[in-house]
Amino acid sequence: MAFRKCNRKGDIIMNKAHLVNRFFNEDCIGGCKEHFPDNSVDLIITDPPYGINGDTLHKHYNRKEEYVIDGYVEIPQKEYPNFSKEWIKQAERILKPGGSIYIVSGYTNLIDILNALRETSLKEINHIIWKYNFGVYTKQKFVSSHYHILFYTKPGTKHTFNTFCRFGPAEKGDNEKGSANYQDREDVWIINREYKPGEIKNKNELPSKLLTKMIQYSSNEEDLVCDLFLGSFSTAKIAIGLNRKATGFEISKNAFDHQIQEISKLREGSLLKSLRQPIVDIPRNEGRPWEPTEIQKVIYRFNSLITQFSKKEAIKILTEEFGRGTWSITKLLNKEHYKTNGTKHLSNY
Numbered sequence: 001m002a003f004r005k006c007n008r009k010g011d012i013i014m015n016k017a018h019l020v021n022r023f024f025n026e027d028c029i030g031g032c033k034e035h036f037p038d039n040s041v042d043l044i045i046t047d048p049p050y051g052i053n054g055d056t057l058h059k060h061y062n063r064k065e066e067y068v069i070d071g072y073v074e075i076p077q078k079e080y081p082n083f084s085k086e087w088i089k090q091a092e093r094i095l096k097p098g099g100s101i102y103i104v105s106g107y108t109n110l111i112d113i114l115n116a117l118r119e120t121s122l123k124e125i126n127h128i129i130w131k132y133n134f135g136v137y138t139k140q141k142f143v144s145s146h147y148h149i150l151f152y153t154k155p156g157t158k159h160t161f162n163t164f165c166r167f168g169p170a171e172k173g174d175n176e177k178g179s180a181n182y183q184d185r186e187d188v189w190i191i192n193r194e195y196k197p198g199e200i201k202n203k204n205e206l207p208s209k210l211l212t213k214m215i216q217y218s219s220n221e222e223d224l225v226c227d228l229f230l231g232s233f234s235t236a237k238i239a240i241g242l243n244r245k246a247t248g249f250e251i252s253k254n255a256f257d258h259q260i261q262e263i264s265k266l267r268e269g270s271l272l273k274s275l276r277q278p279i280v281d282i283p284r285n286e287g288r289p290w291e292p293t294e295i296q297k298v299i300y301r302f303n304s305l306i307t308q309f310s311k312k313e314a315i316k317i318l319t320e321e322f323g324r325g326t327w328s329i330t331k332l333l334n335k336e337h338y339k340t341n342g343t344k345h346l347s348n349y
C-alpha cells in the first residue's frame with residue numbers, strides 16, 4: 001500500500017491520480033497550515049480530545065488500562081474554546097467546496113465546538129445523536145450513553161451525499177416494516193462500541209460501523225479523507241479499506257508509532273467486499289417534469305383503480321405504470337385533490 005509516515009515537512013500531492021496516504025506526527029493546527037493547501041480535502045471525520053482530563057477516562061469506562069496506548073494528549077478545559085476555533089478554522093480552509101465534516105463530541109464542551117463552527121462559513125446539515133452501549137456508570141442520575149455528531153458542509157457546490165449507498169428506495173426496514181433507507185438516514189444512530197479484549201487500543205476508539213456509514217454517505221472511492229485527531233487511526237483504516245485515500249495528524253508519538261505499523265499492513269479496498277449491496281431500482285421517469293396530459297392520465301387511472309383497490313395498492317400500481325416513485329405520485333395526487341376539493345389529503349379514500 002502506498003503510504004508515508006511524515007515527520008519531515010513537505011507538500012501533499014493533491015492531484016487525485018497521485019494521492020498517497022500520508023500521516024503526520026504533529027499538532028494538527030500547525031500541521032494543516034504547513035502541509036495542506038486551501039480546498040484540498042473531500043471529507044473530514046474527526047473526534048477531538050474532549051477537554052475532560054483524559055487520564056481518568058478509563059475510570060469512567062471501567063476498562064483495563066494496560067491495553068490502552070499511553071500518550072493520549074488532552075487539552076486543558078480553559079484552552080478548549082480557543083483550541084476548537086483554531087482547528088475548526090483550519091478544517092474549513094482545507095475542505096473543498098462541497099466537502100463534508102463530521103465532528104464527534106461529548107456534551108461537556110460541545111458548546112465550544114458549536115461556537116467555533118458558527119464563526120465559519122460551514123453549513124449545518126445534521127446534528128446526529130450517536131447512541132451506544134458503553135455508558136458511564138451512575139447511581140443518582142441517568143446513564144449517559146450518547147455522543148453528538150455534527151455534520152456540516154462547506155458551501156460552494158452541492159455536497160456529496162450518496163442517498164442509496166446502503167439501502168435502495170424500495171427496501172423494507174426492520175421486521176419488513178417501513179423503509180430501510182429512511183431508517184438508516186434517521187439522525188439517531190444506534191451503534192455499539194466494539195469490545196476488543198486483549199487488543200492494544202486508543203482511549204476512545206470509534207466503531208468501524210460508525211465510520212463506514214459516514215464514509216459511504218459522504219465520499220466516493222479515491223476521495224481524500226482526513227482525520228485531524230487520528231488516535232488509533234480508526235478513520236484512516238476504514239477509509240483505506242473502502243478505497244479512499246487517508247491522511248491526518250496524531251500528536252502522541254506513542255500512538256503514532258504503534259498505529260503507523262498497523263496501517264502499513266492494510267490493503268486498499270479490502271473492506272469493499274464486506275459492504276451490503278443496496279437494491280437500487282430507480283423509477284424510469286424519476287426527475288422528469290410532469291406533462292399536463294400525463295397528470296390527467298394519472299388522475300383518470302387513479303379514480304378507476306380506487307373503486308377496486310385500497311389507496312396504497314392503487315398508488316403502487318400507478319408507480320409501476322407511470323415509472324414514478326411513490327412519493328412523487330402521492331404528492332401529485334394530493335396536489336390535484338387539493339385543487340379540486342380544497343382539502344389537503346386523499347384521506348376520504
Ligand SMILES: C[S@@+](CC[C@H](N)C(=O)[O-])C[C@H]1O[C@@H](n2cnc3c(N)ncnc32)[C@H](O)[C@@H]1O
Pocket residue numbers: 026027028029046047048049050071072073074202203204205206228229230231232233234235249250251252255
Ligand atoms: C478522542 S481521541 C481520537 C480517537 C480516534 N477517533 C480513534 O478512533 O481512535 C483524540 C486524539 O487526538 C490527539 N491529539 C490531541 N491534541 C492533538 C493535536 N493538537 N493535534 C493532533 N492530535 C492531537 C490525542 O492524542 C488523541 O489520540
